[in-house]
Amino acid sequence: MANIQQVAKQAGVSVATVSRVLNGQSTVTAKTRIKVEDAIKKLNYEPSLLGRNLRNSESRILLILIPKIANPFYLDIINGIETAALSQNYNILLCETDSNPERENIYFDLVRKKMADGIISMDPAVNIDTLTELAERHAIIQCSEYSEDSGIPYVTIDNEEAAYRAVKHLIKIGHENIALINTDEKYLYARQRKAGYRKALEEHNIPVNEDHIYYTQQLGFEYGQQAMKKILGSKNRPTAVFAVSDLLAIGALKEINSYGLNVPDDIAVVGFDKIDFSNMTNPTLTTIAQPMHRMGTIAAEMLIDKIKGADVESIILDYELVIRESTSG
Amino acid sequence: MANIQQVAKQAGVSVATVSRVLNGQSTVTAKTRIKVEDAIKKLNYEPSLLGRNLRNSESRILLILIPKIANPFYLDIINGIETAALSQNYNILLCETDSNPERENIYFDLVRKKMADGIISMDPAVNIDTLTELAERHAIIQCSEYSEDSGIPYVTIDNEEAAYRAVKHLIKIGHENIALINTDEKYLYARQRKAGYRKALEEHNIPVNEDHIYYTQQLGFEYGQQAMKKILGSKNRPTAVFAVSDLLAIGALKEINSYGLNVPDDIAVVGFDKIDFSNMTNPTLTTIAQPMHRMGTIAAEMLIDKIKGADVESIILDYELVIRESTSG
DNA sequence: GTGAAAGCGCTAACAA
DNA sequence: TTGTTAGCGCTTTCAC
Numbered sequence: 001m002a003n004i005q006q007v008a009k010q011a012g013v014s015v016a017t018v019s020r021v022l023n024g025q026s027t028v029t030a031k032t033r034i035k036v037e038d039a040i041k042k043l044n045y046e047p048s049l050l051g052r053n054l055r056n057s058e059s060r061i062l063l064i065l066i067p068k069i070a071n072p073f074y075l076d077i078i079n080g081i082e083t084a085a086l087s088q089n090y091n092i093l094l095c096e097t098d099s100n101p102e103r104e105n106i107y108f109d110l111v112r113k114k115m116a117d118g119i120i121s122m123d124p125a126v127n128i129d130t131l132t133e134l135a136e137r138h139a140i141i142q143c144s145e146y147s148e149d150s151g152i153p154y155v156t157i158d159n160e161e162a163a164y165r166a167v168k169h170l171i172k173i174g175h176e177n178i179a180l181i182n183t184d185e186k187y188l189y190a191r192q193r194k195a196g197y198r199k200a201l202e203e204h205n206i207p208v209n210e211d212h213i214y215y216t217q218q219l220g221f222e223y224g225q226q227a228m229k230k231i232l233g234s235k236n237r238p239t240a241v242f243a244v245s246d247l248l249a250i251g252a253l254k255e256i257n258s259y260g261l262n263v264p265d266d267i268a269v270v271g272f273d274k275i276d277f278s279n280m281t282n283p284t285l286t287t288i289a290q291p292m293h294r295m296g297t298i299a300a301e302m303l304i305d306k307i308k309g310a311d312v313e314s315i316i317l318d319y320e321l322v323i324r325e326s327t328s329g
Numbered sequence: 330m331a332n333i334q335q336v337a338k339q340a341g342v343s344v345a346t347v348s349r350v351l352n353g354q355s356t357v358t359a360k361t362r363i364k365v366e367d368a369i370k371k372l373n374y375e376p377s378l379l380g381r382n383l384r385n386s387e388s389r390i391l392l393i394l395i396p397k398i399a400n401p402f403y404l405d406i407i408n409g410i411e412t413a414a415l416s417q418n419y420n421i422l423l424c425e426t427d428s429n430p431e432r433e434n435i436y437f438d439l440v441r442k443k444m445a446d447g448i449i450s451m452d453p454a455v456n457i458d459t460l461t462e463l464a465e466r467h468a469i470i471q472c473s474e475y476s477e478d479s480g481i482p483y484v485t486i487d488n489e490e491a492a493y494r495a496v497k498h499l500i501k502i503g504h505e506n507i508a509l510i511n512t513d514e515k516y517l518y519a520r521q522r523k524a525g526y527r528k529a530l531e532e533h534n535i536p537v538n539e540d541h542i543y544y545t546q547q548l549g550f551e552y553g554q555q556a557m558k559k560i561l562g563s564k565n566r567p568t569a570v571f572a573v574s575d576l577l578a579i580g581a582l583k584e585i586n587s588y589g590l591n592v593p594d595d596i597a598v599v600g601f602d603k604i605d606f607s608n609m610t611n612p613t614l615t616t617i618a619q620p621m622h623r624m625g626t627i628a629a630e631m632l633i634d635k636i637k638g639a640d641v642e643s644i645i646l647d648y649e650l651v652i653r654e655s656t657s658g
Numbered sequence: 659g660t661g662a663a664a665g666c667g668c669t670a671a672c673a674a
Numbered sequence: 675t676t677g678t679t680a681g682c683g684c685t686t687t688c689a690c
Contacts (some may be wrong), residue, residue: 001466003667014677019669027675049444050388051667054379054682061422070404070605078398082425086435091444093390094423096411106415114683115378115420137330221609250609257611276399277606280550280579282586332683343661348685356659380683383666443667662689673678 002043004051011039022047062092062303063107063116067123069096071219072275073245073292074122077143080296081120088304090117099125111138118303121145121152124187139306143299144290145189146314153312155299157319159189162288163196165321166270167242169286171204173327175240175268179212181227181248183219193244193272212238216248224251232259239267240327246271246278246287253281253326269326283325291317331372333380340368351376391421391632392436392445396452398425400548401604402574402621403451406472409625410449417633419446428454440467447632450474450481453516468635472628473619474518475643482641484628486648488518491617492525494650495599496571498615500533502656504569504597508541510556510577512548522573522601541567545577553580561588568596569656575600575607575616582610582655598655612654620646 004022008015013032020028021036028036039045053059062085066074078094085092093116095107104127110116111134118139121131132150134140146154170178180197183190194213201208214230216223224243228251231238243249249271256267263269263283271278274289295317302312333351337344342361349357350365357365368374382388391414395403407423414421422445424436433456439445440463447468450460461479463469475483499507509526512519523542530537543559545552553572557580560567572578578600585592592598592612600607603618624646631641 004669005667015668016670016678017676020676023669029675032676046438046441046443048383048667049439049442050379050383050386051682052669053444054377054383054666054684055668055670057379057682059379069407070401072399072401075399079425086432091422091424091439093420095420096408103415109375110378110420112375113378114375115382221605254609254611276550277609280583280606281609282583282611333685334683344684345661345663345686346659349660352685358659361659377683380666381685383668383682384684384686386666660690662687664685664687666684668682669680671678671680674676 002045004045004047007036007039007043007045010043011035057114058307059115059117060090061116062090062300063110063119064092064094065097065104065107065119065121065123065126066095067097067099067125069094071247072277073219073247073273075276076292077122077296077299080293080298081300082296083293084297084300085304090300090304097123097125099123101127104130108134117307120299120303124189139303141299141303141306141312143295145187147188153302153306154314155295155302155317156315157290157295157317159192160196160199162272162290162319162321163193163242163244164200165196165319166272166288167197167200168203169321169323169327170240170242170268170270171200171206173268176204176206177212177236177238178206178240178242179214179231179238181214181216181224181231181241181243181252183216183223183244183248185215190244197242219245219247221247221251221254224248225255226251228252228255232256232261237267240269241267242270244272246273246275246285249285249287249326250277250281253283253285264325264327271326274322279324281326286324286327287322289320289322291319331374333374333376336365336368336372336374339372340364386443388444388446389419390445391419391629392439392448393421393423394426394433394436394448394450394452394455395423396426396428396454398423400576401606402576402602404605405621406451406625406628409622409627410629411625412622413626413629414633419629419633426452426454428452430456433459437463446636449628449632453518468632470628470632470635470641472624474516476517482631482635483643484624484631484646485644486619486624486646488521489525489528491601491619491648491650492522492571492573493529494525494648495601495617496526496529497532498650498652498656499569499571499597499599500529500535502597505533505535506541506565506567507535507569507571508543508560508567510543510545510553510560510570510572510581512545512552512573512577514544519573526571548574548576550576550580550583553577554584555580557581557584561585561590566596569598570596571599573601575602575604575614578614578616578655579606579610582612582614593654593656600655603651608653610655615653615656616651618649618651620648
């Protein structure tokens with residue numbers, strides 16, 4: 001496989017000139033440019049990024065940290081990141097931590113060892129101390145989930161307000177007995193969404209019944225089913241459920257159906273995220289739409305700016321309440 | 330940021346010795362090893378993979394080519410690949426082509442330019458000519474979808490037999506009027522699964538009615554809905570549907586429900602792939618389970634072997650028919 | 659057991 | 675406009 005030296009020899013020029021042609025510098029005569037291009041074609045030459053990257057001290061790789069690829073929530077964000085990255089000649093290394101610190105460390109090492117130029121962290125379970133420390137010497141952006149204290153710039157939505165809007169919608173259509181399916185409060189978004197839930201209830205003088213708040217360990221479908229099972233078995237059964245993720249809500253939906261009740265007539269359901277699948281269920285799911293694709297592109301742009309040495313500011317994006325069948329018979 | 334020179338200086342040894350310590354070579358005295366390790370710690374040194382990779386002419390990155398991240402079918406395969414890759418110190422670059430040749434070429438270039446050591450292609454729409462040409466100088470494995478002619482090793486299942494089993498199951502429980510929701514026959518798996526469908530019908534002397542074979546452009550949910558809409562409007566309405574992907578089947582499910590019919594009482598449905606969601610629908614979906622995780626690990630191992638210069642053989646894995654609610658009242 | 663030095667393939671500063 | 679050359683950070687051969 002040819003290298004730049006051989007191209008230079010073949011074209012009868014120096015390696016510097018070949019490099020200039022490769023990088024589209026305008027200081028090269030049309031004539032020599034053609035000589036070089038001919039040589040490149042003739043030798044089937046492809047410049048090695050290994051050499052270029054070492055020389056430039058960059059990898060042009062962006063590391064994306066997510067807890068689970070299987071969580072569809074990340075799909076559109078990743079798409080957004082990839083679009084923005086590619087347009088600036090970066091590639092993305094998608095890293096699933098599985099909330100496993102060991103795996104996380106493998107990926108952090110990639111940045112420490114210069115194999116990645118920066119990180120977009122979307123993992124709520126990330127070791128924030130390590131991340132903060134890493135941020136001293138490396139470019140890092142938080143996306144969706146974040147820690148304010150870390151000082152690391154983030155893109156996100158106002159989770160509390162979004163949850164507030166969701167629950168307010170349930171109240172407006174007549175519900176007063178509303179359950180909350182939440183996840184572990186060690187996650188910031190869980191605390192924020194619960195705060196929004198409380199705020200909506202309190203604003204309408206509906207007492208917050210702690211018995212109707214359920215905490216799941218994770219965001220998966222089965223956890224939604226389990227929580228709903230408990231809710232269905234509880235005394236003073238709620239007429240509506242707000243789940244902090246679509247996957248949980250879809251689990252709840254399935255459980256309500258299995259129990260022989262109807263959504264939304266017997267129990268209304270609201271989710272959060274507007275994943276693709278929220279439109280495929282029966283009934284379709286009312287949910288909060290986050291601007292995921294945009295969040296992704298912005299995160300990538302912030303990261304690339306940061307890599308270039310710019311100062312970047314955190315951004316809070318808008319969201320939308322999407323009303324569908326699960327709250328409107 | 331410290332480099333190997335500074336560590337050598339600090340430790341009072343040569344860079345060669347530092348390198349030896351870094352790579353765990355046993356020819357180093359315990360005493361010097363400790364000196365070096367102390368220096369590393371003191372300087373907070375992290376070896377640069379850029380330097381190492383250039384020197385070793387490798388990137389230790391595996392490129393995974395898929396058409397759409399949003400297709401849940403790939404999730405488990407990717408997981409399998411990642412597990413196997415990490416255990417051998419490789420990382421994966423997940424590349425979504427969107428069936429866009431331009432994007433595909435960006436990714437191919439990464440291999441040509443040494444930024445990736447090999448490719449696992451899972452994109453049915455891949456440009457097989459380019460891939461074949463690339464395979465002359467680079468390590469490539471096909472996973473799930475493949476082209477026999479290309480001569481590129483593959484891991485897959487016997488699609489024809491799997492489809493045959495699925496349709497046979499429908500026949501066994503009493504169906505004779507069975508529709509097929511297929512995708513474009515330019516894809517090998519589409520041709521194979523259709524062949525399995527035909528084989529099952531013919532074996533039971535059921536005439537194949539071309540009017541009951543529907544072709545969709547893609548594998549998405551909406552395409553399943555559309556196809557099912559046509560099926561429901563056709564004369565001599567089928568009592569069962571075999572869809573060549575779960576997403577199509579779930580679309581069909583939704584359409585049947587909206588139409589006011591019951592699954593499986595009025596129409597039975599079988600899908601293909603056993604994606605996570607196939608268990609979350611109402612009713613749950615009978616489907617063909619591919620050993621996705623295993624397929625992924627095997628593909629990764631084959632690729633790494635090939636990178637090392639070994640000869641690798643194609644492999645055909647087993648599948649399973651998973652009977653659930655959509656075919657059993 | 660350890661060191662000197664070459665070289666992986668490229669870019670850019672400097673010189674001409 | 676083009677060429678010479680140093681050097682990015684590492685590994686490895688060859689001496690000692």
